[in-house]
Amino acid sequence: MRGLYLRTVFWFNLSAGGSVGHTAGVINSFRKYIKLDVISNDQLTGVKDVINIIKPSHCIMYLIPFYIRELLYSCQLIIKLRKSLKSDFIYQRYSGGSFAGAYLAKKFQIPFVLEFNSSDVWKIKNWNVKSKSFLVNTVKFLYKKIIQLPLVKFVEHYNLKYADIIVVVSEVLKEDLILAGVDSNKILVNPNGVDIKQFSSNKQGGKIRLQYGLDCHIVVGFIGTFGQWHGVLELARAISYFYKHNQNLLDKVKFLLIGDGVLLGETKKIIAKDNLIDKVIFTGLVPQQEAVNYLDACDILVSPHIQNADGTKFFGSPTKLFEYMAMEKGIVASNLEQIGKILCHNETGYLIEPGNIVEIAEGIKVLAADELLRNKMGHKARAFVSNYYTWDQHVLRILNELKYNHNSKTLYKVN
Known part of the structure; x- marks a missing residue:
């Protein structure tokens, strides 16, 4: 079997993240089991073979809105690949302006596997970053209503319609798609995974602890x-709350917050306001290949995910959760949809009510002690x-679905 992996998401120079x-x-x-060609618009951190x-x-x-750039890049790919394609199937990670995979699979009459991690229509409606300028907000609103939402809705519908297999990361996401009219028979629920060899205690955590002066502390980490x-x-x-109510742990526990993003500034403000700068270390963005060293420096790892702001069910499958589990650390995590089903309270993790700061602090206290x-x-x-x-098991489930859908008797062994 030979496949084509298309990476068309219009983000560049990504070195870390889920x-x-x-x-x-x-x-x-995929490359352990089949011949896989990869076409990408950028280098892909961590990919081991030819791209x-x-x-x-x-x-x-430049100077063109994000989703329109994705749309134009899809057109560029189609023009380049429209005459010949030597693949048995196409696999593509969904993004709101990308449709090349669906179009090419339909043209060459081969299966199209759509990796659908979330709805971009939902994100546009719910993840708005407002400006202080009334004029800027007005222009953004008009662009969203007149151009962005109609465009992304069309592309999302096109991908879902022509996908032979839709790989979703959670049961909640499957339920959402079924409610939207997608045939349940072509939806494969396949949670995220981890490279079990990469994410294991490598004894490099000691260097990180030494670098940040953590050698004698219990370290609580987040990435x-x-x-x-x-x-x-x-x-x-x-x-x-933890430090205020656990004075005996004031000099014993420190926090290592790894990463960057839109809420980093606000997170730092909360820490600074409570005069905890010396207790919390912000590392900034860490390259993906070095993340394991930072996780290995921790004794406890936290996954404090919260409910969706619009009241809908949490549809995610956090990669950090599986990486935490592979690192053999104590985990404090939200009892939220898939997270609460994968972790077992007091067995493989300490589960807390989502968004409950008292319970987060209590979970950290219990494991620290x-x-x-x-x-x-x-x-x-x-x-x-x-x-x-593991990612191997994740991929084997997709390959089995492909073979099942095409009446092959050869199935891959997977748990």
Whole structure:
């Protein structure tokens, strides 16, 4: 079997984050089982083999809104690939302006596998960054209503309609698509995963602890893009509550917050306001290949995700959760949809009510006080994620679905 992986998302020079780990994990694992060609508009951090980079035309790189640039790049790819394509299927990560995979698969009459991690229509409606300028906000509003939303709705519908297999990361996302009229028979629920060899204790954490003066402390870590649903503001408030109510741990526990993103500034303000600058270390963005060293420097890892602001169910499958589990650390995490189903309270993690800063602080306190408990949790978590949630198993489920859909008797073995 030979496949084509299309990477058309219009983000460049990404060196860290869940999407980076996901992309590299899927591509590297596919290549263990089939011949996979990769066409990308940029270098892909962590991908181990050849990438065919087709750069966007210079005229569509600048001064054009994001989704229109993606749309034009899809047209560029179609023109380049429309005459010949030697693939048995096309795999593409969905983004709101990308439709090349669906179009080319339809043209060459081969299966199209759509990786659908979230709805861009939903994100446009719910993730708005407002300006202080009334004029700017007005222009943004008009652009969104007249151009952006209609365009993205059309592209999203086109991808979902012509996909033979839609890979979603959670049951909630499957339910959302079924409500939108998508045939349930072509939806594969396939949570995110982890490279179990890459994310394991490599004994490099000691260097990080030494670098930041953490050698004698219990270190509580968080890694992420400080996005809208990561719960970083709640974590910052929980840190303040933790120190206020656990004076005996004031000199024993420190926090290592790894990453960057839209809410980083506000997170820092909360920490500074409560005079905790010396207790919380912000590392900034860390390259994907170095993330494991920082996680290894921690004793406890936190995944404080929160509910969607619009009241809908949390549809995510955080890559950090699987990486935390692979690292054999004590985990404090929100009991939120898939997170609460993968982790078992007091067995593979300490589950808390989403957004509850008192419970976040309590979970950290419990694990900080009990090294035996967090070690036991860590061992069980790694064993569980190794058995069910590696990128290899993730990819094998997709390959089995492809073969099942095309009446092949040859199935890959997967847990």
